[in-house]
Amino acid sequence: MSPSESEAAFLARYDPADYARPAVAVDLVLMGLSAGRPALLLLRRDRHPHAGRHALPGGFVGIDEALEDAAARVLREKAGGVPAHLEQLYTFGAVERDPRMRIVTVAYLALLAEAAFAEALERAPTLSFGTVALPRRGVADEAEAAAPVTVLSPTGEALRLAFDHAEIVALAMRRLRGKLDYSEVGFRLLPELFTLRQLQDVHEAILGTPLNKPAFRRRMLDRGWLEPTGRFETGTSYRPAELYRFRPTSPSQGD
């Protein structure tokens, strides 16, 4: 190995069992929509540290468990067996991010359709949720500096999040905004059949900005992602809109 490599690193490479290791965890930003606003599932902490604050659901990664599997396990535990989009966000590894011990956490973003989100809240009585208040900034560039987000309780007060979880939520919003227009994530927040207006509402909720209707329709239809079903919504007091289905184009496994 390289002579420029430090002695400690050299030894650690071959027998790191002798060295203290950070714990490895996953934390999930479980996002959905609640009353047309971006929302996320939170657990209220009842003990030290950060007792009383809200935290993202998470768990330690088992020694024989892949990162994705750990994230999927936490997702199952909190949201049931619902199919959902799950994507790795970023890994947070500041030394003092948890005062109890050194924990490196891999943050994941999970997206739940509106119905699944509401159902998860009902099933698990300890889950609460917060809506994300958006700085009105138009179509955000994912490369911009992290804009701080404010998480509001259902009654409208600002929630203080535990640990570095506010930073994780801000990154999740930023990633979601960045991918919204060119990826399929927008459809993950909708039921199987939806109208173009519903799709536009989702985009506007995530971006925090109104969008031009004809341009939005053209863009979405030109993407080739939308399959018209010939069926129409019912129960409206006005002209009913056609229902569409999401049809993935390429086999694309995404990020």
Next chain:
Amino acid sequence: MSPSESEAAFLARYDPADYARPAVAVDLVLMGLSAGRPALLLLRRDRHPHAGRHALPGGFVGIDEALEDAAARVLREKAGGVPAHLEQLYTFGAVERDPRMRIVTVAYLALLAEAAFAEALERAPTLSFGTVALPRRGVADEAEAAAPVTVLSPTGEALRLAFDHAEIVALAMRRLRGKLDYSEVGFRLLPELFTLRQLQDVHEAILGTPLNKPAFRRRMLDRGWLEPTGRFETGTSYRPAELYRFRPTSPSQGD
């Protein structure tokens, strides 16, 4: 805590020291340009596993060391004290990715200017390098499925990379391509003063596709990133081009 949380996870949350932990490492894709092609620094492994294959430089994360600090340490060890762009890529945590033991590795992308890249190769005799052969695909979309990349030795043979490092390199190329047009990474591969043609050469090398000259110039100048110096290149047998300097616009800390 939630009753839906498994007993094991509950216990692990409070005393994970009793459980076996994965080791946490960082691996670096140290990219630069060599003769106008994207290139990366590699170490040839001389022992099991994957002896004879090439691997990314890396190291274990100390118990009191932030992830970024570990990445910066490995960067220093391999490339000296050169200032460079350093950005987290993704975290790889498949159970069997290293046959010796469970290692979760946080991959980082580091960019070195062409001179610093060459200097690093000279300083460390055990370092070798490979150039990345690009599938000609035009401006890549970072959300696309990972396109496999081929890493070639200086003599042109395809190198087999150890572990999942080929996947990491593919992701690095994809990320670099995705950010190239709207971020400042392109300038990190250039010396302090450079001509517009050099900048375009860098973009073309990364994207693997020729670009339109007037459009490229307009775009770059309109970004407000380029500061003309009034100085010109020397030693050409044709009209010398003006030298520009990169001027960051916002304080932007980026990703």
Next chain:
DNA sequence: GTAATAGTGTCTCTTAGACAGTATACC
């Protein structure tokens, strides 16, 4: 002068925003 590349002016094409118009439901 020639050769080679730097740098610019302009046309066209594509795409998005703006906005007005028509269509179809319920009352």
Next chain:
DNA sequence: GGTATACTGTCTAAGAGACACTATTAC
């Protein structure tokens, strides 16, 4: 009929590709 929303046609503005043109150096 009125009203509310779905859906469309068309104008305009911005940006990129194409390509020809001028400018400046070495020889």
